[in-house]
Amino acid sequence: MTETVTPKLKIAGLSKSFGANRALVDIDLEVGAGESLVLIGGSGSGKTLLLKCILGLLPPDRGSVLLDGEETAKLTGNDRMRFLDRFGMLFQQSALFDSLPVWQNVAFKLLQDHKVSRAQARDIAIDKLSHVGMGPEVADLFPAELSGGMQKRVGLARAIAADPEIVFLDEPTAGLDPIMSNIINDLVIENVKELGATAVSITSDLVSARRISDHIAMLHEGRLVWTGPTADVDTADNDYVDQFINKRTTGPIKMPVRAS
Numbered sequence: 001m002t003e004t005v006t007p008k009l010k011i012a013g014l015s016k017s018f019g020a021n022r023a024l025v026d027i028d029l030e031v032g033a034g035e036s037l038v039l040i041g042g043s044g045s046g047k048t049l050l051l052k053c054i055l056g057l058l059p060p061d062r063g064s065v066l067l068d069g070e071e072t073a074k075l076t077g078n079d080r081m082r083f084l085d086r087f088g089m090l091f092q093q094s095a096l097f098d099s100l101p102v103w104q105n106v107a108f109k110l111l112q113d114h115k116v117s118r119a120q121a122r123d124i125a126i127d128k129l130s131h132v133g134m135g136p137e138v139a140d141l142f143p144a145e146l147s148g149g150m151q152k153r154v155g156l157a158r159a160i161a162a163d164p165e166i167v168f169l170d171e172p173t174a175g176l177d178p179i180m181s182n183i184i185n186d187l188v189i190e191n192v193k194e195l196g197a198t199a200v201s202i203t204s205d206l207v208s209a210r211r212i213s214d215h216i217a218m219l220h221e222g223r224l225v226w227t228g229p230t231a232d233v234d235t236a237d238n239d240y241v242d243q244f245i246n247k248r249t250t251g252p253i254k255m256p257v258r259a260s
Contacts, residue, residue: 014063088164
């Protein structure tokens, strides 16, 4: 008899509308423990909105978000906070606090939760910075003193600072040159694997998508149009995927063009 394995994260029938705009329509996705899923799709396809609905930053109109088999879509108060404690987040523009030194940015969640002293939080931050290839001399610098690639690494250190079960990464290589993109990709793989965490990423960088993922899911106009193992994406018999990965201007994906 085959044992049924409960997905780490399961989204079932998730929908979200804004007035007449059906922004997400009946999304079904599963991510196993320790797996890495990448969401691809054009601008406005619903990728970031889906992450917001998973986190409860925006409530879905209907559907389920299950973490380890437990429904989370309607959690409130302290239950919602405990749920969010299980996640780490790397934002698209790093979203570092300009007024705080690097170590306080990395340890921000730890300091807010008051679970450790400031001295302990600083030690943890310096340790996490070492995981992303940065030395202790960076700890007291401010974000404005860092390059874009360094800011991304600080953002990644912050995302893993509290040893989360699930890491969300929103365009982790956006705005970076190819070499720094590869460095960030490798750091994502190494650190997520070391944590044993599950990863859900958004990226428009198909090199990154192939490199950091086990599975890929494509959204178009709020609908899931394809999902499968990363190894299958280049041979997928799907017109949306074919157009997107080959950067074709013709196909089912129609880009809005403003009339002159």
